[in-house]
Amino acid sequence: MILKSLLTPKAPGTKALLAPDRQPLGFGAFAALCDRTCDALNALGLGHGDTLAIVLPNGPDMAAAFVTCGSALTAAPLNPAYLEDEFHFYMEDLKAAALLVEEGSASPAIAAAKRLRLPVLWLKPEGEAGSFTISGDAAGPAKDDGLAGAEDVALVLHTSGTTSRPKIVPLTHGNLLASASHIKLTLALSPADRCLNIMPLFHIHGLVAAILASLSAGGSVFCTPGFNALKFFGWMAEAKPTWYTAVPTMHQAILARADRNRDAIAANPLRFIRSSSASLPAPVFHELEKAFSCPVIEAYAMTENAHQMTSSQLPPGLRKPGLVGCAAGPEVAVMSPDGRLLGVGEEGEVVTRGPNVTKGYLANPKANAEAFAHGWFHTGDQGFMDADGFLKITGRLKEIINRGGEKVAPVEIDEVLLQHPAVMQAVAFAMPHEKLGEDVAAAIVLREGLTADEAELRGFAAQRLAAFKVPRRILIVAEIPKGATGKLQRIGLAGKLGLT
Known part of the structure; x- marks a missing residue:
């Protein structure tokens, strides 16, 4: 099973990607786009084992490029806000084989790619949301690799380190599909669900929780150009979503405008709201539930786990403001420095293991020895479990x-x-x-x-x-x-x- 396997429709006529000012992209058209993209990349000399740096604005083309390119080679989305030297560092560190940018882009990534003598590929949007063609300089002779395999690396992202250079996290198709399935089950997603995505698509949060989990359920994603609190309620009215996922600062900005948009909220009721990537203050939790009249589901996640580790539960399950939920996919435990698993209320380091967890950082044996000691992945976060198996994060062992x-x-x-x-x-x-x-x-x-x-x-x-x-x-x-x-x-x- 690879990313393309998510593009089999679960219900007739369901749309996969939607966006402002674009026609929707159906699952069948998305799957065909995946095949065409694979053929185009192979014709340009790129295939299995090659890493493609992707620098695209937020929106349906970035979402589709991640799924389609990741089905043929290793996708490496980079933050479009980086400066030239930052792009140079990350592309060199990733040993990128080429750079993909939007046609007409003036991104400093292009200058960085030229310094590294990397071919530049151009993505040209076409018609439906997320539909595009790729052209550009060949990276080498044509390949006939075809689609990737389940154990191939689909995505690489950097995670910051405090005492050394940033680490590279490789995530296989198996890691990503496992995490998408975990989120789908946690949120009871179905083809009837539509996510309003306001998260950046160079982060694990947006890529897996918004895009892949939705596709895994046969649901749809309305892809915005990125978070804009002034446009959020207009997008709600246009997209008619059943949920959205965001970081606490976004929720706070949305709440600041909720009172003046009560009609939009009432006309477009949400099934739930999800929060992740940072701790959600308890007052914000309560204000969100009151403003939107729906449950707020908080999740604890990180890149090395292909996102979700724990989550609070949909009603009638438990939600505990200030705690990040119970295990929601991988096994989650709290460990002492000597490798002993701790009991209820005992504070230690949060550790995980499961099919969503990366097999290890690239070319970093020291970090791997530390992070995977005692057969578990060590998050670097400190916390304890309560009697219900809910996790309380009490601090960070790392200095991020x-x-x-x-x-x-x-x-x-x-x-x-x-x-x-x-x-x-x-x-x-x-x-x-x-x-x-x-x-x-x-x-x-x-x-x-x-x-x-x-x-x-x-x-x-x-x-x-x-x-x-x-x-x-x-x-x-x-x-x-x-x-x-x-x-x-x-x-x-x-x-x-x-x-x-």
């Missing part, structure tokens, strides 16, 4: 900054700031943020005799990092706190520097 669901590696920020000639030491860290949960901050020690202020350093970083990674506060200090071994400390730094 979770900026409203965007995971930011502090080491990457350090390395950019250290390129400034006046900077001697730099440590990025998480500081509390009322709406995002966490935002990016940094502490700087300047070189003796040199000067720089916060505005200059933020501007320097903004030229080298995507906007969401640029520190919102940069503190220039005489000394950064160190641990016993002399290592600069991130944990607790916000409190020590007065940012809490």
Whole structure:
């Protein structure tokens, strides 16, 4: 079973992809598009084992490109907001064989691909939502690989690391289909369901929870150009969805406009709302349920698990605000440092195992040894189970900054700031943020005799990092706190520097 297997219609006449200003794409047409795309990629010299970097705007073409290209080779969606050097790093790290962009694109990814001497392929939208053709420079002689196999890698995504370069997570067709099935069962999805997708499609959340889970159930997805709180209720009226999935910051922005859109909510009732990628504050949970008159389902997820690990339950099952639900697909447990599984109420590291879990990071034996110790995948999150098997996340063992669901590696920020000639030491860290949960901050020690202020350093970083990674506060200090071994400390730094 591969991604294309999801394109068999479960009910007559069901549409797969919809979008503003485009005609719907049916399952049969989607399956035919998958075959044509595979043939086009093979004709351009790309096939099994090749990685295709995909930089496309959010919408039906990105959704369709992920499913169709992933059925022929390894898809590597990248954040369109990256700058040229970031694209260069990620494509080089992935050993990408080619880059796919939209026809007419001016993305800096193109310049990065040319620096790497990668062929550029052009996607041209056609008619129905998600329908397209691909043309461009050949990556080599034509191949006759055809469609992928179940154990082939369909998707690769980077996950941020705090003490080393970002890690590459390979996910096979089997991993992705298992996760899609888990989400389908958790949410009782059927051909009657339609997801309003506002999530970016370079993240595991949107790719699996919105797109693949919907297709797995034979349902449909209304693909927006990306989150826009001002357009959300208009899209609801057009799409007539039964559900949507989002991160807490999106839910908060939607709630801020819910009162003035009560008619739209009443005219388009939702079966449920899903939240994932960051902890949902209990007040937001209750406000959402009140505003939309439907249950809010919170899930705990991460890339290495092909998204979902735990989830709260649809009625009459349990929903516990502040807890992230019970195991919803893979096995989930809490483990002590010595590998002992812990009981109810005992705090330790959250671990998982199951068919959705990646088999290991690419070319990173050290990370694999740590992450897969004792036969389980170690999430790096700390928590405990209650008597109902519901998981409470109490903190992160890792130092990743979770900026409203965007995971930011502090080491990457350090390395950019250290390129400034006046900077001697730099440590990025998480500081509390009322709406995002966490935002990016940094502490700087300047070189003796040199000067720089916060505005200059933020501007320097903004030229080298995507906007969401640029520190919102940069503190220039005489000394950064160190641990016993002399290592600069991130944990607790916000409190020590007065940012809490």
